[in-house]
Amino acid sequence: QDRNKKVLCPRSLESFANWQKAQKSKAKCQAKAANQRRDYLHKLTTHLVKQYDVIIIEDLKTKNLQKNHHLAKSIAN
Template structure:
């Protein structure tokens, strides 16, 4: 009796997990299709997801975000739609001031905003990193647009 209850519960849990996984995958498909249709050039960091997952504080959130799947979908959809995906080195993207280029050094993840000690510009960590990624992707000064989503 208890064994059959355990098996029923196991199957129910598996079906819920599959539903959640399918919702994540559907969301990623919709998001990547939207991005690829809307933009001719997309720039992303070449993040080493396996290394990031070694940080036990971030591992679950990173796994849930499905960064690897997001990148794979972007790669094949850019190819399919004839768009350009530029993958840049993530080194120092959140350390360098996007205005003057000054490297202010490492900052713990808790620091979400900072002011450049060289030019006094105040930065949101993620937006500053996004601008730096675009600067690396388009070094010849082409028109850049940062999309906050």
């Protein structure tokens, strides 16, 4: 370090083992959540198709819906 407490040779994040483990753990959690969402939607749509004869789809503008701060988190999810 120099006198201004700045590192002269900064290391990249890839050289830290704990950072790599945290990245892998984070990726696993995100993949699991994505798979759970996909599975739920697949089961829900399969149930709806088997139960009803006619299904009508509405095109929503999610960008406008996310402006409502009460619903934004659930819509983004």
